[in-house]
Amino acid sequence: SDITTIVSFIIHSRYISQSYYSATNKNVIWGHWVEWPYCLKRCSYCNFNKYIPRSVDHVLMTQSLQRETQTLLHISQVSCITSVFFGGGTPSLAQPSTIAAVLETVSKHAQFSANAEVTLEVNPTPAGKARLRDFVAAGVNRFSIGMQSLNDSSLRVLGRDHSPQEALQTLSEARTLCPGRVSVDVMFGLPDQSEDSWQSELEEVLSVCDDHVSLYQLTLERGTHLFKQVQLGEVHVPGDDVTATMYKTARNILKKAGFLQYEVSNFARNNAVSTHNIGYWKAQQYIGVGPGAHGRFVPHSLQGVLREARTQTLEPDVWIREVQQHGHATRRQIQLSHLELLEEVLVMGLRMNEGISHQHWAEFSPEANLHQVFGVSEDFQQLQQRGHLILDDGGLRCSWEGLALLDSILPMLLLRLEMFFKKPAASAATAGRTHGQRKR
Incomplete structure (x- = not known):
């Protein structure tokens, strides 16, 4: 590194060591998110960024998605795209020609491998099912089906516009077209849902699903009709203890x-x-790309320095x-400052069962390893002793039990991260000398 450890601690919010640049900024943008904002x-x-239009100008929308795709690919100086995800909104309301046009733009302005993952979120209505084959012809090779529930009353309370039978028919068609590459979204903690009914419903889902399942606990968002x-x-939802049991039950059923x-x-x-x-x-x-879409990349105008x-x-x-x-x-x-980026690395990485490897952490934090930042904290050590967190030669991760408690664990880890990178330079340098040689 061209910047010493002590200096990088002092000015991390504006500059990051050159090893950080070279490790993380290789002009390779792995993902391309395309937002389709319209719903029926x-x-x-x-409470997503959704709009219910009287009509949609598909030609103008397609042209705009193509142009923004081209512009942002240029700004990022991207060399490779490995996945494209069409989300929303309800992207299955888009025309297949729109999907094909966006993918063509990507392939023209970046390396876009033939085996890239191209996912489309699908609302399991008859209209969505009817277009699946055309979407595959347009370049989609993976579907994410918003099933949510196989219970009629739950679907009505959620305001969904499909029936359980329509969801099953859409899933069957999707599996025929993209075998092994179909995901289903299922929600728990729904109004009037019991532990027994949730277990029965999940077992029914597993009898018909493909090889990927996403489980989401219902979140009551302010401003939504259900929240009111x-x-x-007027509507009653299960308590926290019940939803915690539902999650635990689901994990065991899926594991089996x-x-x-x-x-x-x-x-x-x-x-x-x-x-x-x-x-x-x-x-x-x-x-x-698209209305309300989010991105994370290093623009070439910043000379490959800050994300x-x-x-x-x-x-x-x-x-x-x-x-x-x-x-x-x-x-x-x-x-994003160095600390803000590390916060994202921590929060997102601990969501995975494999956690954060030492090598991965070092790509973003060459000046301080996981042991230095977290290992000496008493609160952290207590979580280790309880079996909720693991820090070993493999890196930092949650245990099976700890993963279910991640929301309550993260505040302590984020505070520890902030305290470490904002402490005086002398203390930071001492920490580097004291723990820098710890074996992984």
Whole structure:
């Protein structure tokens, strides 16, 4: 490194050592997220950036997605795209020609391998099912089916516009077209859902699903219709103790069915993991295109030094106008400090069952290893003794029990991280000399 350890601790918020640059900024953007913001209706629990339009100008939307894709690929000087994810919103409402056009733009302006993962989120309605074959012809090779539930009453409370039978039909068609590359989303902690009904429902899902399952606990978001219903006592949701048991039950059932939990909410068998999402959890760079999309990459205008967090304009009409005028519609861009980037590495990395390896951490923090930052903390050692955290030659990770408690563990780790990197330079230098030779 051209910058000594003591100096890098002092000025980490503005500069990072050259070894950090070379390890993490190789002009390789692994992921490309494409946001389709439109839906036919708003679900009762959803607070995403969604719009219910009277009509959609598909030609103009396609042109805008293509242009912003081209611009951001140029700004990032990307050399390789390994995955594309079409999310939303309801991207299965987009025309297959739009999907094909965006993928063509990617291939023209970056290396886009033939085996790249291309995922499309699908709403399991008859309209969504009817277009699956055309989406595959357009270049999609993986589907994520928003099943959510196989219970009629639960779907009605959630405001979903599909039935259990339609979800099963869509899943069957998707598995025929992309065998081994179909994921299903399932929710628990739903109104009036019991532990027994959840177990029965999950077992039914496992009898028909492919090799990937995503489990999500219902979150009551302020401003949503369901939040208001619960506040007024019109709808009742299970308590925290019950949902914790539901999660534990689901993990055991999935494990017995041959699914590996590779992340807090994601389970796969036959190695059918989502390579796109793994990129998020490993804090890799990605481009976000479309209204409200988020991205994380190093613009070449900053000479390959600082990563930026970027957010695109939310409103589709305004977004289109800005793309037409400027080539992109980045509304907000923030240069991430060293500490902010390490916070993302920590929070995202511990979501995975494999955690954060020493090598991965060193790519972002060459000046301080995991033992130096966390190992000497009494709170950390207590979590180790309880069997919730593991720090060994493999790196830092949660145990099976600890993964379920991650939300309560992270605040302590984040505080420890902040204290370590904001302490006086002399203390930082001492820590480096004292613990820098610890064997991994």
